[in-house]
Amino acid sequence: LTQLFRPLDMLGMVYRTVRQGLIDMSAMFQLIDTDAEVKDAPGAPALVVRRPTLTFENVVFGYEPDRTILHGLSFEVPAGHHVAIVGPSGAGKSTIGRLLFRFYDPRSGRILIDGQDIAGVTQESLRAAIGIVPQDSVLFNDTIGYNIAYGRDGASEEDVRRAAEGAAILPFIERLPQGLDTEVGERGLKLSGGEKQRVAIARTLVKDPPILLLDEATSALDTRTEQEILATLHRVSERRTTVAIAHRLSTVADADQILVLEQGRLAEQGTHSALLAKGALYAEMWARQAAEREEERDAAE
Numbered sequence: 001l002t003q004l005f006r007p008l009d010m011l012g013m014v015y016r017t018v019r020q021g022l023i024d025m026s027a028m029f030q031l032i033d034t035d036a037e038v039k040d041a042p043g044a045p046a047l048v049v050r051r052p053t054l055t056f057e058n059v060v061f062g063y064e065p066d067r068t069i070l071h072g073l074s075f076e077v078p079a080g081h082h083v084a085i086v087g088p089s090g091a092g093k094s095t096i097g098r099l100l101f102r103f104y105d106p107r108s109g110r111i112l113i114d115g116q117d118i119a120g121v122t123q124e125s126l127r128a129a130i131g132i133v134p135q136d137s138v139l140f141n142d143t144i145g146y147n148i149a150y151g152r153d154g155a156s157e158e159d160v161r162r163a164a165e166g167a168a169i170l171p172f173i174e175r176l177p178q179g180l181d182t183e184v185g186e187r188g189l190k191l192s193g194g195e196k197q198r199v200a201i202a203r204t205l206v207k208d209p210p211i212l213l214l215d216e217a218t219s220a221l222d223t224r225t226e227q228e229i230l231a232t233l234h235r236v237s238e239r240r241t242t243v244a245i246a247h248r249l250s251t252v253a254d255a256d257q258i259l260v261l262e263q264g265r266l267a268e269q270g271t272h273s274a275l276l277a278k279g280a281l282y283a284e285m286w287a288r289q290a291a292e293r294e295e296e297r298d299a300a301e
């Protein structure tokens with residue numbers, strides 16, 4: 001019977017994985033035991049990251065031949081800097097993340113990490129260098145410990161505990177009678193959105209990647225949990241090159257650089273204060289969201 005249910009379980013997982021904007025591809029490939037349309041070049045070397053700089057060089061991309069989504073996008077993120085990508089729905093924000101993880105190859109232009117074209121290195125080494133905290137994390141129907149250790153082959157229990165501590169979920173785990181051995185998901189404990197995010201953050205900490213990709217990592221949470229998770233993410237992203245794809249501008253104001261994307265083009269670029277001073281698209285978006293926050297506060301009172 002388990003054999004019958006296993007594929008169904010996998011299908012459910014794949015569905016949930018695909019449904020979220022950006023996905024943990026390595027998890028998904030392992031589940032469906034297949035590979036993407038993108039292939040390693042014969043004899044491709046591994047990516048070697050000494051200084052995790054990230055460069056988009058005139059990247060043109062579309063999912064279909066007759067519809068271009070990114071129209072020659074160029075930007076650079078210095079090692080250790082935090083960049084936030086904002087813009088209206090459909091502007092191409094998540095697409096940038098998918099290209100960075102090499103789910104697809106650009107039609108033209110290049111994406112470089114530490115000066116190496118990601119199309120020319122092994123996908124395994126590329127994906128080992130990038131940690132993703134997606135908006136809706138995929139947890140396996142297994143123990144909490146397994147779900148955290150999944151970040152890296154050979155992670156020890158000590159690694160898992162340290163990561164859980166870094167993600168501020170260790171006290172919660174220690175209160176469970178079976179601790180790290182507690183089953184989660186459909187078979188066991190149901191975790192809240194915030195707890196799931198913390199497990200995903202711990203998984204990323206075990207992986208310890210030089211580059212972090214946060215895909216609206218907190219959008220599914222209530223404001224208080226969001227603030228707490230953001231504080232944790234802030235700590236976790238210190239010293240790592242971080243790309244955050246965001247809807248809510250309140251979560252990106254302290255980024256080193258904000259890229260404002262509009263219909264697949266870079267409309268504006270700068271710090272929060274510089275963009276506000278400019279009084280154009282970002283400033284308008286900020287004013288609109290501030291008014292919405294005000295309304296929400298009034299409605300809550």
Ligand code: ATP
Nearest residue numbers: 021063064069087088089090091092093094095096
């Ligand atoms: P949102 O803020 O709503 O998540 P976004 O800025 O992240 O939007 P993307 O998800 O990058 O936008 O999508 C950019 C465009 O590409 C959209 O018009 C979308 O419909 C299209 N698109 C996204 N994924 C695919 C796909 N797999 N096949 C075809 N078109 C797609």
